Amino acid sequence: MLQRHLLTLTALILSALLQSQIVLERQVLSCFAFNACDEFCIQSTAGQIDYSSSQGGELNLTAGFEQPNGDLSISLNIEVKFNSCNSLYEAEVKNLSGCTQNEVVRYFWNGVEGDSKRTNLDAITNLAVMTDNGCSFSADYNFESMPVETIACDLVFYNYLSPNGDGDNDTWRIDNITNDKYIENEVTFYNRWGAKVWDARDYDNIEKVWSGKTSDGEALPDGTYYYVVKVDSHEYTGYVELMR
Numbered sequence: 001m002l003q004r005h006l007l008t009l010t011a012l013i014l015s016a017l018l019q020s021q022i023v024l025e026r027q028v029l030s031c032f033a034f035n036a037c038d039e040f041c042i043q044s045t046a047g048q049i050d051y052s053s054s055q056g057g058e059l060n061l062t063a064g065f066e067q068p069n070g071d072l073s074i075s076l077n078i079e080v081k082f083n084s085c086n087s088l089y090e091a092e093v094k095n096l097s098g099c100t101q102n103e104v105v106r107y108f109w110n111g112v113e114g115d116s117k118r119t120n121l122d123a124i125t126n127l128a129v130m131t132d133n134g135c136s137f138s139a140d141y142n143f144e145s146m147p148v149e150t151i152a153c154d155l156v157f158y159n160y161l162s163p164n165g166d167g168d169n170d171t172w173r174i175d176n177i178t179n180d181k182y183i184e185n186e187v188t189f190y191n192r193w194g195a196k197v198w199d200a201r202d203y204d205n206i207e208k209v210w211s212g213k214t215s216d217g218e219a220l221p222d223g224t225y226y227y228v229v230k231v232d233s234h235e236y237t238g239y240v241e242l243m244r
Contacts, residue, residue, distance in 0.1 A: 085179045185203050226238070
């Protein structure tokens with residue numbers, strides 16, 4: 001190995017003496033360096049834009065490589081789901097590869113920067129991905145022409161309520177109740193003896209929502225309460241544990 005370096009060095013010296021300067025402008029496939037700089041040094045690093053020069057006596061050496069023209073590309077796959085509740089899509093970038101290792105990756109959905117996952121997208125969506133080292137990806141998608149998973153729009157009921165003001169389970173939610181299919185509804189709560197304590201029409205999780213009180217606004221004691229939800233020609237029943 002040492003003999004090979006010496007031969008290479010001899011060739012560079014002879015060429016330099018004839019031309020006064022050597023410029024290596026193509027990509028260096030492997031790193032090489034001479035640390036003994038009594039007269040001159042040669043060094044280069046593959047894989048990044050790195051031009052370096054050393055001079056000793058009449059010798060001037062420059063080493064580096066040319067950056068490829070155009071943006072470096074990123075490869076990726078996306079996972080798409082159709083939300084049947086709002087007839088919109090949600091997509092997530094999967095299997096990101098290319099020149100993204102140890103780089104900051106930025107995602108743009110229809111020109112708006114966000115995370116690798118985005119909800120409430122229209123069927124026609126543009127995705128652009130960029131890194132801080134100049135790599136990029138951009139594509140227009142038509143989700144209607146792609147195989148996508150459908151997210152069912154079912155009602156989800158919870159069986160715990162803790163209206164203590166900590167922002168967690170302070171009110172009783174019904175997931176998807178505000179969907180057009182379920183917005184006309186009737187919700188009634190009963191205590192353990194079957195007496196009605198609260199009811200409302202068009203439950204919406206915000207203004208019309210149960211927070212552990214009677215219809216008159218009085219706080220109910222901790223315990224088990226039973227609900228009946230009538231919606232879309234169906235009746236759903238269950239229980240809720242109230243605990244402050």
